[in-house]
Amino acid sequence: ALHTxxxxxxxxxxxxxxxxxxxxxxxxxxxxxxxxxWRKHQSLPELFDTASQRIVHFARDAPLRPExxxxxxxLYEATGDPHYLDVGxxxxxxxxxxxxxxxxxxxxxxVRTHKLDDRMDSYFISETLKYLWLLFDHSLxxxxxxxxxxxxxxxxxxxxNETRPCINASETLFSTEGHIFMLPPLAISHDETCRSPxxxxxxxxxxxxx
Numbered sequence: 001a002l003h004t005x006x007x008x009x010x011x012x013x014x015x016x017x018x019x020x021x022x023x024x025x026x027x028x029x030x031x032x033x034x035x036x037x038w039r040k041h042q043s044l045p046e047l048f049d050t051a052s053q054r055i056v057h058f059a060r061d062a063p064l065r066p067e068x069x070x071x072x073x074x075l076y077e078a079t080g081d082p083h084y085l086d087v088g089x090x091x092x093x094x095x096x097x098x099x100x101x102x103x104x105x106x107x108x109x110x111v112r113t114h115k116l117d118d119r120m121d122s123y124f125i126s127e128t129l130k131y132l133w134l135l136f137d138h139s140l141x142x143x144x145x146x147x148x149x150x151x152x153x154x155x156x157x158x159x160x161n162e163t164r165p166c167i168n169a170s171e172t173l174f175s176t177e178g179h180i181f182m183l184p185p186l187a188i189s190h191d192e193t194c195r196s197p198x199x200x201x202x203x204x205x206x207x208x209x210x
Contacts, residue, residue, distance in 0.1 A: 005051035007037070009044040009065050013176065016071035019078045027078075031071055035087060041111040042094040044068055061117065062108040064099065066127035066178060073135045077169070088135045127178035 012034045018027035038044050047059035069091055076084035098114050099105045105124060109117040134147060142151030150166035173181045 005049050006056060007048045007050055009046050009062065010067055012044060012065070012067035012071055014071070016067075016074035019071075019074045024078060027071070027075060031075055034068055034071070038068060039090075042098060042114070043108050043111050045111045055111065060110045060112060062111050063117075063119070063121055064095070064105060064107055064124045064128055066123060066131055069128055069131040069135070070174075070178070073131045073138075076135055077138060082139075085135065085139055088132060092132055123177070130178050 015027040015031035015034065018024075018030060034044065037048055041055075041062070043062035044065070045055045045059060046061055046063075047056035048054075049056055069088070072084050072087050072091070075081070076088070095105060099108060099116065101116065104120045106116040107119050107121065109115045134149075137145050137147045138149070145151070148165070148167050149172075150168045167180070167182075171183050173183055175181060
């Protein structure tokens, strides 16, 4: 089996995927590990070697990727724990204080010195900022929210009121690019086993058909 001690910033999507699978405890633990690395540098380097506890020399940059913010959002949605709002604020402050430039936000060329690069990838606006906005928007009282997501799972899609329709989050799926897809009714009504981690051989067999 292949094994590596290197952790990629792209892997920070993993806690969110664990939450989607139903393994909340594992999602929290994975997120905490990424948070520890993020707090060392106020960003996630592209590659970090856990064996040597060093940043890989050719991957010291941090192009403001969305994956860690994405997982923070999904964990807040699943738990309502204000800890994840605090993590979001830390990320927001770091972006504002370290990467804000006259014409936008610059990627970090070296996380050790916070030297900036002359680039801002398109996913920063379409994904990183989207997840930050959703994180804080969902922390507001329902009447003050700006997103199209319904305030509760009991609300049906497009029925909040005539002037302000909403989308039930349980009827949607985020792609890896932060795009929202509406799930077909068959997928929504599928057995709840598909949303929980398997706990027995029988459940494994049921989950395999999801």
